[in-house]
C-alpha cells in the first residue's frame with residue numbers, strides 16, 4: 001500500500017496558492033534550487049517523497065504563465081518546499097525560475113501530487129537519476145535512509161559542471177551507512193578527478209548493472225529520454241521483473257519500453 005502523507009486536510013488548498021521564494025541556491029551551471037514558503041505564513045501539507053507540485057508565475061501583464069511540474073527535491077517538512085529547476089534551452093518557465101526570480105518574489109503552487117513514490121517493503125532500493133532526474137531520487141533517498149533499508153543511489157551526469165547536490169549527497173552517504181552512492185561522469189573534464197569527484201567514467205553499462213545491482217531490488221529511475229530507454233532495457237536484460245521497475249518521465253509522449 002502506498003502511504004500518502006497528504007492527510008493534513010487543514011493545510012491543503014484547491015488550485016494555486018500564493019507562495020514566496022525565500023532562498024535561492026545555484027546548484028550548478030544550469031540547476032537552481034528554490035526554497036518556497038506559504039505567503040500567509042501557514043504550514044504546508046506533508047507529501048510523499050517523489051511527488052511534485054505545479055508552479056506558475058505572474059507575467060508582466062498580470063496573466064499567469066502556463067504551469068509546469070517540479071518534483072520536491074527535499075523530503076517532507078511543514079515549513080517549506082524545495083524545488084530544483086534546470087534551465088532548459090528555449091524553456092519559458094524554467095528560465096524564469098532559474099535566471100529571473102529574486103528572493104521575496106511570489107510564485108503560485110498546487111498541493112503536492114503524483115504516484116511516483118516508494119512502495120513499502122524491505123528489499124534493497126535502487127534509485128537511478130540522470131541529470132535533473134535526480135530530484136525524485138534525492139527526496140526518496142532522504143526518506144528511505146531512515147528505514148535502515150539498503151539503498152543504492154546512482155547518479156549520472158556529464159561532468160563536474162553539472163554535478164548538482166554534490167556535497168549534499170556526500171553528507172547523506174557519510175551519515176547513513178545503509179546508503180551506497182555511485183556517481184558516473186559520462187564526459188569528464190580534464191580537471192575532474194576519478195574517485196574524488198566521481199566514481200566511474202562513461203555511461204551506466206549493462207555489465208556494471210549486472211555485476212553491481214541486487215537482483216532482488218526495487219528499482220526507481222528518472223532522467224532524459226535516451227537514458228531512461230537504456231536503463232529500462234538493461235534492467236529487463238539483467239532479469240528484473242517489470243513489477244519491480246518504476247519510473248517517471250519529465251517529458252510526456254514517449255514509451256521507453258519499446
Ligand SMILES: Cc1cc2nc3c(=O)[nH]c(=O)nc-3n(C[C@H](O)[C@H](O)[C@H](O)COP(=O)(O)OP(=O)(O)OC[C@H]3O[C@@H](n4cnc5c(N)ncnc54)[C@H](O)[C@@H]3O)c2cc1C
Nearest residue numbers: 068069070071084085086088090091092093094135250251
Ligand atoms: C512529473 C514531472 C516532474 C518534473 N520535475 C522536474 C524537476 O524536478 N526539475 C526540472 O527542472 N524539471 C522538472 N520537470 C520538467 C518541467 O515540468 C518542465 O517541463 C521544464 O522545466 C521545461 O519547462 P519550460 O516552461 O521551461 O519549457 P517550455 O517552454 O514548455 O518548452 C520549451 C522547450 O523546452 C523543451 N522542453 C520542455 N520540457 C522539457 C523537459 N522536461 N526536458 C527537456 N526539454 C524540455 C521543449 O521541447 C521546448 O523545446 C518535471 C516534469 C514532470 C512532468
